[in-house]
Amino acid sequence: MANEIIPTNEYPLPKDSYAAFDAISLRNLIIERLNNQGILTDQNYIGSNLASIIDIISYSFNTLIYYLNRTSTESMFTEAQLYENINRIVKLLDYKPIGYQTSTLVFQCSAQGFGPGIYTIPRYSYLNLGSTAFSFNEDISFTFSETLGTAQLLQDVSNKKLLYQGTFRENPIHTAAGDENEIVVINNNTALIDHFNIDVYVFETDQNRWVQYSNTTTLYNEPSFARAFEKRLNSDLTYEITFGDGINGRKLEQGDRVLVYYLQSSGTAGVVGPQSMSVASKQVYSSANFQNILQDTADNVQFISNNQLTDLFFENIVGSTIPKPIENADSIRKNAPANFKSQYRLVTKQDFQTFITTNHSTFINDVRVFSNWDYVGKYLKYFNDVQVSPSTYRQILFNQVAYADSCNFNNIYICAIPKIARTSTYKRLLPAQKELLLSDIQQLKTITTEVTFMDPIIKAFDIGLETVNGEIVVSDRDFCRLEVVKLNTSKRSAKAIANDVAAVFGSYFDPTLMSLGGTFDHSGLIGELLSIDGVDRLVTRRMDTDETFNGLSLYYWNPSFPELDKKSITNNFTLLDFECYYFEGLSNILNKIDIVETTSFV
Numbered sequence: 001m002a003n004e005i006i007p008t009n010e011y012p013l014p015k016d017s018y019a020a021f022d023a024i025s026l027r028n029l030i031i032e033r034l035n036n037q038g039i040l041t042d043q044n045y046i047g048s049n050l051a052s053i054i055d056i057i058s059y060s061f062n063t064l065i066y067y068l069n070r071t072s073t074e075s076m077f078t079e080a081q082l083y084e085n086i087n088r089i090v091k092l093l094d095y096k097p098i099g100y101q102t103s104t105l106v107f108q109c110s111a112q113g114f115g116p117g118i119y120t121i122p123r124y125s126y127l128n129l130g131s132t133a134f135s136f137n138e139d140i141s142f143t144f145s146e147t148l149g150t151a152q153l154l155q156d157v158s159n160k161k162l163l164y165q166g167t168f169r170e171n172p173i174h175t176a177a178g179d180e181n182e183i184v185v186i187n188n189n190t191a192l193i194d195h196f197n198i199d200v201y202v203f204e205t206d207q208n209r210w211v212q213y214s215n216t217t218t219l220y221n222e223p224s225f226a227r228a229f230e231k232r233l234n235s236d237l238t239y240e241i242t243f244g245d246g247i248n249g250r251k252l253e254q255g256d257r258v259l260v261y262y263l264q265s266s267g268t269a270g271v272v273g274p275q276s277m278s279v280a281s282k283q284v285y286s287s288a289n290f291q292n293i294l295q296d297t298a299d300n301v302q303f304i305s306n307n308q309l310t311d312l313f314f315e316n317i318v319g320s321t322i323p324k325p326i327e328n329a330d331s332i333r334k335n336a337p338a339n340f341k342s343q344y345r346l347v348t349k350q351d352f353q354t355f356i357t358t359n360h361s362t363f364i365n366d367v368r369v370f371s372n373w374d375y376v377g378k379y380l381k382y383f384n385d386v387q388v389s390p391s392t393y394r395q396i397l398f399n400q401v402a403y404a405d406s407c408n409f410n411n412i413y414i415c416a417i418p419k420i421a422r423t424s425t426y427k428r429l430l431p432a433q434k435e436l437l438l439s440d441i442q443q444l445k446t447i448t449t450e451v452t453f454m455d456p457i458i459k460a461f462d463i464g465l466e467t468v469n470g471e472i473v474v475s476d477r478d479f480c481r482l483e484v485v486k487l488n489t490s491k492r493s494a495k496a497i498a499n500d501v502a503a504v505f506g507s508y509f510d511p512t513l514m515s516l517g518g519t520f521d522h523s524g525l526i527g528e529l530l531s532i533d534g535v536d537r538l539v540t541r542r543m544d545t546d547e548t549f550n551g552l553s554l555y556y557w558n559p560s561f562p563e564l565d566k567k568s569i570t571n572n573f574t575l576l577d578f579e580c581y582y583f584e585g586l587s588n589i590l591n592k593i594d595i596v597e598t599t600s601f602v
Contacts, residue, residue, distance in 0.1 A: 084235030099195035178254030464555030490534035
């Protein structure tokens with residue numbers, strides 16, 4: 001009897017039918033099958049042991065199906081689309097996704113009323129502009145010399161430091177249990193913690209003092225005594241701060257206390273425009289714990305007080321940068337393999353470019369890295385071709401004096417375009433931004449290379465038509481206009497068509513999307529203009545000579561020496577790797593567009 005096989009009912013189901021079951025439907029199916037067998041009856045009585053077991057199985061199955069649907073197609077790095085899944089997968093590569101990056105601000109600082117000496121603005125001090133604050137993320141020292149009561153511009157502060165939007169917050173104190181690779185969690189999961197402004201301090205009981213720990217890309221490379229930590233943004237937007245195990249990085253001892261300070265951003269609401277900081281109030285950051293930290297981590301430093309901070313004057317010629325959200329799945333998929341190949345060292349051009357675009361995307365729009373051979377054979381050759389001496393070009397002289405060493409054959413040249421507002425006139429990196437790049441790169445570059453900068457060659461576009469003799473006079477662009485010939489059958493107004501044409505130019509020459517090198521797609525621009533409803537064709541006309549060109553003709557020139565580097569553009573062409581472009585007078589493009597009826601066109 002024990003070997004007797006009890007027949008069961010067959011349920012022919014398609015392969016994907018599991019997705020149609022939820023907890024209730026599975027529970028009902030189990031009860032139905034037990035009833036059909038006629039052996040047990042307790043399944044029909046709520047509260048019975050068998051009914052409880054069926055409920056547990058059904059709801060566990062429902063939970064498993066949920067995770068199966070979420071992860072069955074997300075198990076591979078190349079296929080994962082959900083952020084939480086790819087965040088988990090790249091942990092195997094020791095890749096740490098980049099979190100939110102707040103906006104930064106370049107500023108000018110002057111002081112008045114100080115006696116001669118060296119003064120220091122304490123870290124986390126901030127400038128308050130209503131509900132928007134900008135903070136210092138480090139101690140800022142400056143030297144004040146005796147003057148005749150006039151304000152003194154603090155060059156070292158203005159040209160080398162940045163302000164970061166937001167205010168610093170203090171995480172609750174964590175008392176260490178003494179475990180290996182102990183973890184401290186920042187539970188503020190608003191996604192507005194600035195990824196690169198998280199500072200960690202440990203009160204070491206055996207030293208009886210606070211010590212600042214440094215952030216490292218991986219503890220694996222750290223010696224046993226290194227006061228270092230790793231940070232990682234998890235898929236739930238919490239940060240994990242991981243300490244060493246005594247072999248790779250110092251292990252926390254039982255009773256050690258950990259304090260974490262992080263910069264809390266206001267998001268896009270914290271973006272400010274030019275000339276906005278002159279009326280800001282100033283405040284020195286203070287808390288009971290922080291005062292003890294300052295005393296232990298800064299020796300023989302004369303910190304300024306709140307009253308002295310009011311004697312510092314801040315101005316910003318340009319507005320703040322736009323904040324950057326947390327790294328998405330596509331960005332992780334692109335950057336994780338490159339990061340793994342570099343092994344946290346900057347050796348190849350791609351290593352430098354990936355590091356800069358990943359870690360400084362708040363103020364970097366695009367970047368190219370050049371070797372010394374590229375610099376001489378391409379960049380300096382450009383000046384030779386247009387017959388301009390590089391020694392007379394101000395940007396080359398500044399970069400050589402400020403950043404290059406006396407030996408030029410081992411240089412790595414960084415050519416970058418900053419993120420700018422549509423109305424900004426600044427299209428090159430400012431000194432403080434360059435200083436931040438240098439300080440971060442120095443830690444990872446090879447010892448045999450030196451890093452310096454080469455500023456991009458910025459070209460201007462405008463509507464322009466060369467004379468019948470083939471001459472190009474850049475100032476003649478004031479006489480050139482784009483005539484948009486309207487279809488006879490179109491009912492659209494001339495104003496609506498002109499606005500659409502201006503919108504195409506605005507998106508095509510969007511200054512916030514400037515990039516280096518590539519191809520200028522003239523035919524693509526023509527195609528977008530001709531696709532506008534009501535447009536028949538385009539004509540470029542010189543109003544002074546009435547010469548015309550059937551299509552769109554543009555002037556393209558270098559504003560630094562317009563008479564030496566200029567050309568007329570009527571088709572596609574390739575830019576040099578260090579060139580970028582913008583449209584001159586883009587905000588007034590409507591004034592250069594005429595809508596012409598077909599019947600009136602000559």
